[in-house]
Amino acid sequence: MSEPARFDRGHTDDLMTFLAASPSPYHAVANAAQRLEKAGFRQVAETDAWDGTSGGKYVLRGGAIVAWYVPEGAAPHTPYRIIGAHTDSPNLRVKPLPDAGAHGWRQVAVEIYGGPLLNSWLDRDLGLAGRLTLRDGTTRLVDVDRPLLRVPQLAIHLDRSVTAEGLKLDKQRHLQPVWGLGDTVRDGDLIAFLEEEAGLPSGEVTGWDLMVHSVEPPALLGRDRELVAGPRMDNLLSVHAAVAALAAVAGSGQDLPYIPVLAAFDHEENGSQSDTGADGPLLGDVLTRSVFARGGTYEDRARAFAGTVCLSSDTGHAVHPNYAERHDPTHHPRVNGGPILKVNVNNRYATDGSGRAIWAAACEKAGVPFQAFVSNNSMPCGTTIGPITAARHGIRTVDIGVAILSMHSARELCGVDDPHLLANALVAFLEG
Numbered sequence: 001m002s003e004p005a006r007f008d009r010g011h012t013d014d015l016m017t018f019l020a021a022s023p024s025p026y027h028a029v030a031n032a033a034q035r036l037e038k039a040g041f042r043q044v045a046e047t048d049a050w051d052g053t054s055g056g057k058y059v060l061r062g063g064a065i066v067a068w069y070v071p072e073g074a075a076p077h078t079p080y081r082i083i084g085a086h087t088d089s090p091n092l093r094v095k096p097l098p099d100a101g102a103h104g105w106r107q108v109a110v111e112i113y114g115g116p117l118l119n120s121w122l123d124r125d126l127g128l129a130g131r132l133t134l135r136d137g138t139t140r141l142v143d144v145d146r147p148l149l150r151v152p153q154l155a156i157h158l159d160r161s162v163t164a165e166g167l168k169l170d171k172q173r174h175l176q177p178v179w180g181l182g183d184t185v186r187d188g189d190l191i192a193f194l195e196e197e198a199g200l201p202s203g204e205v206t207g208w209d210l211m212v213h214s215v216e217p218p219a220l221l222g223r224d225r226e227l228v229a230g231p232r233m234d235n236l237l238s239v240h241a242a243v244a245a246l247a248a249v250a251g252s253g254q255d256l257p258y259i260p261v262l263a264a265f266d267h268e269e270n271g272s273q274s275d276t277g278a279d280g281p282l283l284g285d286v287l288t289r290s291v292f293a294r295g296g297t298y299e300d301r302a303r304a305f306a307g308t309v310c311l312s313s314d315t316g317h318a319v320h321p322n323y324a325e326r327h328d329p330t331h332h333p334r335v336n337g338g339p340i341l342k343v344n345v346n347n348r349y350a351t352d353g354s355g356r357a358i359w360a361a362a363c364e365k366a367g368v369p370f371q372a373f374v375s376n377n378s379m380p381c382g383t384t385i386g387p388i389t390a391a392r393h394g395i396r397t398v399d400i401g402v403a404i405l406s407m408h409s410a411r412e413l414c415g416v417d418d419p420h421l422l423a424n425a426l427v428a429f430l431e432g
Contacts, residue, residue: 006427011244011420012228016218018240019230023129023143023213025063025087025266028236030141032065032243032264033058039247041067046285052294056250059286063087063266064276066286067243068259069250076296079307080287081258081430082395083245084278084385085238085314086268089231090114090408092121092151092175094128094210098190106180108149108190110212114269118169120409122153126177126212132198133207142198145215149177177212214410226336226416233404233412237419238313239264245426252431259290260430268314268385278385284393309358310397311429312350312386313422315412316340316373318403328376333403335415338369339422342384342399348375350386355398358429366428368421371403400425 022028033043041056054074058067064087068080092110100109108128112118125147132140151174156162169175179190191205218230242262249260263286267277274280287308291301319332333340341359342349351359363370375381390397402422405413 007244007420007423009416009420011241011423012416014244015237015240015419016228016230019218019232019236022232022236023127023145024131024141024209024211026131026139026141026209027129027143028087028239029060029063029065029264032067032239032262033060035243036067036247039251041069041250050289050293059282061282062276064264064282066261066263066283067246068261068286068290069246069256070259070290070294071256074259074294076291076294076300077303079258079304079309080261081432082261082263082283082308082310082389083238083242083426083430084283084310084312084389084397085242085262085264086235086266086278086385087239087264088114088266088269089234089236090116090269091410092116092177092212094130094190094208097187098210099185099187100176101182101185104181104183105178106182106185106189107176107178110176112171112175113211115408117406117409118171118175119167120406120411121175121212122151124150124214124410125216126150127215128194128210128212130208130210132194132200132205134200134204135206140198140200142194142210144194144197147215149179149212151175151177216411220416221413228414228416228419229411231411233402233414234315234407235268235313237315237402237404237414238422241419241423241426242313244423245430248427249430254431256430257432258430261287263310265385272385272388278388279392283389287393305394308395309355310386310389310395311359311426312384312389312397312399313426314342314384314386314399314401315404315407315414316342316401317407318405320405326376326379328374331372331374333371333373335403335405335413336417337371337403337415338363339400339418339425340371340373340403342373342401344375344381346381347387348381348383349399350384350390350397351399355396359398359400362429363425365431366424368425368428370400370425373403
């Protein structure tokens with residue numbers, strides 16, 4: 001029996017590669033699937049009948065992926081160990097009629113997705129990526145990963161109030177990027193450009209899900225290169241760690257007492273209510289079909305779910321040196337201090353005392369330190385897919401993650417050690 005991989009800083013280098021290659025949820029799940037394929041997983045279609053064979057399998061739906069590994073001899077009532085995460089990040093997304101412009105500038109009409117820090121998108125070189133839907137119903141990924149668009153900020157000479165009152169951005173008027181010059185708005189111009197970029201015939205694209213992204217690559221930062229700056233850490237950092245952990249456990253040759261699962265959902269940043277979101281049926285359907293494919297009954301499903309635990313892995317807030325008063329005075333998670341356990345007694349996070357014990361055992365087994373996060377009582381607390389997963393499926397769920405700065409910025413910041421510490425803790429959790 002071989003030992004599963006234990007991750008080090010090489011994992012963080014690989015995370016940077018994953019972030020750069022995943023400018024949209026569709027790219028993220030495609031990259032996750034490619035990595036799982038190399039680990040021996042195979043894709044199964046939701047429209048096909050499933051068999052109960054052992055091994056690694058995964059389902060792709062839009063910007064979501066659910067992958068699981070069935071050990072040899074797993075019973076129909078074998079519980080699951082799930083790592084939940086999300087693939088989407090706040091950004092600017094292209095509208096149905098994308099071609100706009102004024103005063104000699106050609107622009108792209110965008111809508112605000114989720115809750116981005118709007119100022120972080122100003123004066124950045126932006127690319128365009130996402131999914132194109134073709135006339136025959138198939139899809140094609142596209143990624144223009146070069147300086148294509150820019151949201152130009154107004155010069156201070158034309159708005160002196162910025163100094164006294166701070167920057168105020170109107171989401172409709174001030175966030176529309178420019179991408180060229182011209183006095184006439186030409187309908188279909190952007191899509192025709194993307195068809196050419198993707199090597200498609202003119203008029204082939206009939207639908208699109210497109211978003212902008214910063215083309216600046218992830219980078220190590222600081223005097224001792226102990227920090228990582230990059231896009232979409234919330235929450236591709238967790239997706240990447242979960243893929244690595246699942247592949248490691250599946251290839252370890254161990255006699256696993258649980259069925260390890262990765263569930264990476266789309267649309268967490270706007271409420272999770274979609275067919276690919278955590279509040280949709282995808283996870284429950286996959287787990288149920290897996291039970292039935294192994295000859296199980298509804299009773300077996302109930303037994304499996306009763307013994308299942310989910311780690312909802314999402315980024316959290318490291319203590320900010322310039323805004324320490326915004327944090328709870330006794331809970332100051334630090335970068336490179338290990339992953340965080342997220343607690344909120346009003347169920348914005350799903351963690352309770354028994355969940356804490358499960359997480360503590362996994363970290364102890366992995367030799368990984370962990371920290372606790374709780375919000376300042378005077379500040380509203382964010383939420384995750386954790387409470388949704390617990391309520392929808394009746395599954396014990398624990399909220400954890402990695403502490404970062406600049407959450408929801410076009411470019412976020414974490415410690416170089418925390419990603420591989422998280423991955424090692426996830427391996428221990430999946431091993432049971």
